[in-house]
Amino acid sequence: MTKSPAGAHQWKPLGDAMAGTLVEAHIEGKTHQPMMPTADMALKVDPDYRRISEDYLANPDKFADSYARAWFKLCHRDMGPKALYLGPEVPEEDLIWQDPTPASTTDVSEADIAELKAAVLASGLTVQELVGAVWASASTYRRSDKRGGANGTRVRLAP
Numbered sequence: 063m064t065k066s067p068a069g070a071h072q073w074k075p076l077g078d079a080m081a082g083t084l085v086e087a088h089i090e091g092k093t094h095q096p097m098m099p100t101a102d103m104a105l106k107v108d109p110d111y112r113r114i115s116e117d118y119l120a121n122p123d124k125f126a127d128s129y130a131r132a133w134f135k136l137c138h139r140d141m142g143p144k145a146l147y148l149g150p151e152v153p154e155e156d157l158i159w160q161d162p163t164p165a166s167t168t169d170v171s172e173a174d175i176a177e178l179k180a181a182v183l184a185s186g187l188t189v190q191e192l193v194g195a196v197w198a199s200a201s202t203y204r205r206s207d208k209r210g211g212a213n214g215t216r217v218r219l220a221p
Contacts, residue, residue, distance in 0.1 A: 064097060072097040135159055142208025161209065 064074045074097045086092035098106075105115045118125035135157070141147065144160045156162040182192065196212065203211030 066097060070099065072099050073103050074098075140207035146208065
């Protein structure tokens, strides 16, 4: 274990093994011994992570697809639902982290709406309880990433 130039704890080869094998990017003629943070060591030492790493090594197309998907999620997660995406490069695929809301499969008539309103009013809940349930759902909305809130099918569990 050693410390990086920034002071973080990192792993290095024992003794002088591999000393001078990495060329300094900004100082001509200077070299380094390799160092790895614990997360990188886990990819090598932990059997589960090693299996994944070796699978990606053997299947570069699989790695490229996984990396592209992770990068897309990183860049788009806080943009809200897919309906807010603009331009010709919006992917066709709905991704679960986009919280896709399925389109209605039935037509809702005025009679259906009246029946639902009557059922809600006959539920025995007070106006305060109904407003509390709606407020609890709506108050989860975050403008920063446009997630949460009362979004149609998302209101299904007791707050």
